[in-house]
Amino acid sequence: MPYAGNPAGPYDGGQDVGYGSNQDYYGTPDAYPPPQPPAQRKAEPEPGSEWEEGQEDESHPFFTGDDDGAEGERDEPGTDRRGGNGRERRGRTKKKSHNGFACLFMSVVLVGGVGGVGYVGFQFLQSKFGAPPDFVGEGSGSVQVEIPQGAGGYEIASILVKSGVVKSQGAFVAAQRQNPKGNSIQAGVYTLSKGMSAAQAVKTMLSPTSHNALIIPEGKRNVWVYEQMDKRLELKxxxxxxxxxxxxxxxxxxxxxxxxxxxxxxxxxxxxPASYPVAKGMKPEAILKKMVARAAAEYSKVDLEAEADKLGLKSPLQVITVASLVQAEGKYKHDFDKVARVVYNRLEPDNTETVGRLEFDSTVNYIKAQSRLDLGAVDNLRKLKDPYNTYDIKGLPPGPIGNPGAEALQSALDPTPGPWYYFVSVTEDKTLFAETNEEHERNRAEYEKQSKKESAKR
Structure with missing residues (x-):
């Protein structure tokens, strides 16, 4: 409502008398617009402005840039952020540009692994927010930690944090990435200390002395596995x-x-045959169950019942038995394929060379729990009465004679076609195969010649 004596009102450019004066100090072209009722005070956006409500709430210094010391970009004291003097809009425009820069920078950090940009981004974020919590030194005491098969960096870190080995997941993952061999940490049981620095934990886990894993090589018999487990578990x-x-x-x-x-x-x-965690305090039955589960998983990758039928075998167990014989008698994959063919040829009912007998030294060695090359005369070997003695029985032994690997199993399933009934390893790297006994005897003569040369060298 206009003041008395000035029908035009004080804000329409008239010369109103205010506070006893005849001069209007606000009646200039730069005067502020008149105040509006509360319902109408919301400033209209400038043309082209896309500022959305709620963006002023992003007040973290990383997004606003308020911590960069650029005082000239801040609103001056006394600025009325509700008014129409243009200062608020200029301030908001600057904040929006900072947000755009932050988002752009974060995008570069996330995708800029090439050329070290990712590392620079990581260093930048560390400088902004600090490094993840970490212990210092080699720690103290002793604790055993089991890392499951297929565990990644964060899963390993989580297990270590729960065991008190490292202080945070972030510290361990960062140390793992900084170590050139960090990604080679394997499943198994590790003996570590509590309160270790993340870098020291990674270094220790990469050392063979901390890794309590039992590795079962291809072809090893169960007797060997049991003995190794007793030693590692410190059992009688x-x-x-x-x-x-x-x-x-x-x-x-x-x-x-x-x-x-x-x-x-x-x-x-x-x-x-694989690597298994075996450490003092673990139960033998639990470890054996893991080994059996691994074998069952590997064997289930193939329809062994159907394959046994194709090969003329009675059961999947006989497929594993053939694979164990192949593993014991051969050395390389190309030998495995031919040894498997010899097995199937000798199992044929019309086999006149060995009349259904396999005659494998490996089966006699299994019976006697030994590993020898010279077992003596065949006639003497046939006197050994045992269902595993293939010099005496016809056909396959009752079960496997060792633990075959994947390659031996594959050869048992897919043998090389050929007419061979005999083979002999002349040297460590050379195996000769024969179709007839006469040819085989010539190969045996060469074997004996090589054996004498080796003996003379010793």
Missing amino acids: KGSTAAVAKAQANNLGLPAWAKGSKDIKDPLEGFLF
């Missing part, structure tokens, strides 16, 4: 073998793995 000799015998039917063997009563060890062929 024979403890693991006793558990295996008592718990054989409770360790997860496939239904088809149960063969005849003549099988010496139901777990033979089912302690799959």
